[in-house]
Amino acid sequence: MAGRIKRKLGLIDAAARRATGEPAACVLCGRSLGRRVEWHHLVPKSQGGRATAPVHPICHRTIHALIPNAELARAFADPAALRAREDVGRFLRWIADKPPDFHAPVRRTR
Secondary structure, eight states, X not given: OHHHHHHHHHHXXXXXXXXXXXXXXXXXXXXXXXXXXXXXXXXXXXXXXXXXXXXXXXXXXXXXHHSOHHHHHHHOSSHXXXXXXXHHHHHHHHHTTSOTTOOOOOOOOO
């Protein structure tokens, strides 16, 4: 139930940002957010993280498919550090021209 509440709060937050004119953008790819918004823990909850950032579902799945939680906690709490990775950069170049609600399967590489 907590997940459902979080998703609803995320949608309400995104709608409020759109209403105020503030651009709602994904912290990973920088594209505007669509109807679905997920909240990525910058430091994984399993490692004690609490801060979250809005991301597209495909961006969120890609982060977790490419980088294990222990590594996320150690070196990638900053979204700029994530974008600097070669494999994430390749994904960002591919996703750059896709619409906000674009969806495709994401496969783990590890």
